Amino acid sequence: MDSRELAYYVAVAEERNFTRAAARLGIAQPPLSRAINRLERRLGVRLLERTSRQVSLTRAGEVLLSEGRKALSTLAAAEQLARRAGQARRLTLVTKPGGDAGLLASVLEEFAAHPDAVDVEVTICGIGEEKALLRDGTADVALLRLPQDDLEGLATEELLTEREMAVLPRTHPLAGSASVRMDDLAGETVPRWTADSPGSGPVIKDTGQVAELIALGRMVAVLPESVARHLGRDLAAVPVDGRRTTLLAVWPEERRDRALAAFVRTAAEIAATRPPH
Structure with missing residues (x-):
C-alpha cells in the first residue's frame, strides 16, 4: 500500500462519504472509489460497508483508520525533518508561557558561545501542545514539566526541580x-x-x-x-x-546531532547553577 492510497482511505473513513472525501482530496469521485476497491482486493478484507445513504467502517476498516492516521503523521514528520535538515542549520525550541523556570535567557546566551552552536528559534505555544510539535517535526526540543502521561518516542534530560x-x-x-x-x-x-x-x-x-x-x-x-x-x-x-515539579528538556529520541546535544548539555549546566528550592 502506498501513501496516496492510505491518504485516500483515511479521507473516506473520516468523512464517511465518498463525495465529501473526493472534494477534500481535490479529485473526482470515480477514481477514488476505484482506489478503495483496489485496496480492499489487495488486503483481502472489506474495509467499508456502503449503502445508498451512508458509509460505515468494518472492524478491519476501523483498525486501518487508526493505524493509517499514525502512518501518515509519521510520514509528514519525516518529510518536515528532512526538509529542515537541508535548510540552514537551526534549532527550534518550544515552550509554553512561563515554562522555562527563568532559565532560557541564560541558556541561549551560553549556548551561543558553544563551538557547536546554531541559531535557536524560540516558539511560545499553547498549554499542552509541546509534545505534538516535537512529534510532527515542527520543534527540535521542548521544555516540559513532570508529570507527563505520554513520553513515548521522546528522550528527556532533567534540568531542575x-x-x-x-x-x-x-x-x-x-x-x-x-x-x-x-x-x-x-x-x-x-x-x-x-x-x-x-x-x-x-x-x-x-x-x-x-x-x-x-x-x-x-x-x-x-x-x-x-x-x-x-x-x-x-x-x-x-x-x-x-x-515538587521537575523541568525537563525533551526531544525526539532518534535525533543524534551535535547541536541538539550541545544545547541540552548547556541547559543542564545552567540549571545546575540555580540554588535548589
Whole structure:
C-alpha cells in the first residue's frame, strides 16, 4: 500500500462519504472509489460497508483508520525533518508561557558561545501542545514539566526541580500561611490546563488568565515557584507541603546531532547553577 492510497482511505473513513472525501482530496469521485476497491482486493478484507445513504467502517476498516492516521503523521514528520535538515542549520525550541523556570535567557546566551552552536528559534505555544510539535517535526526540543502521561518516542534530560506553590488571592484565609497541604485546598475551584483535564474550573490558555482569575477570587492554582512568584503583587504564593515539579528538556529520541546535544548539555549546566528550592 502506498501513501496516496492510505491518504485516500483515511479521507473516506473520516468523512464517511465518498463525495465529501473526493472534494477534500481535490479529485473526482470515480477514481477514488476505484482506489478503495483496489485496496480492499489487495488486503483481502472489506474495509467499508456502503449503502445508498451512508458509509460505515468494518472492524478491519476501523483498525486501518487508526493505524493509517499514525502512518501518515509519521510520514509528514519525516518529510518536515528532512526538509529542515537541508535548510540552514537551526534549532527550534518550544515552550509554553512561563515554562522555562527563568532559565532560557541564560541558556541561549551560553549556548551561543558553544563551538557547536546554531541559531535557536524560540516558539511560545499553547498549554499542552509541546509534545505534538516535537512529534510532527515542527520543534527540535521542548521544555516540559513532570508529570507527563505520554513520553513515548521522546528522550528527556532533567534540568531542575522546584517547589510548587498555592497561588491565592491576598484576601484568602490561607494567604498568610507558612505552608498548606493539598487537603486544605479541597473544594476550591482550580484551573484546567486542557479541555480533557478533570474539574469544573475554566480551561486556561496562558498565565495572564490565571493571574486575573485568581486576583478576582474566582479560583486558586498550584504552580511551580518560578511561575507563582511572578504572577502579580495582588496574589499570595504559599508553599504546598511535599509538592515538587521537575523541568525537563525533551526531544525526539532518534535525533543524534551535535547541536541538539550541545544545547541540552548547556541547559543542564545552567540549571545546575540555580540554588535548589
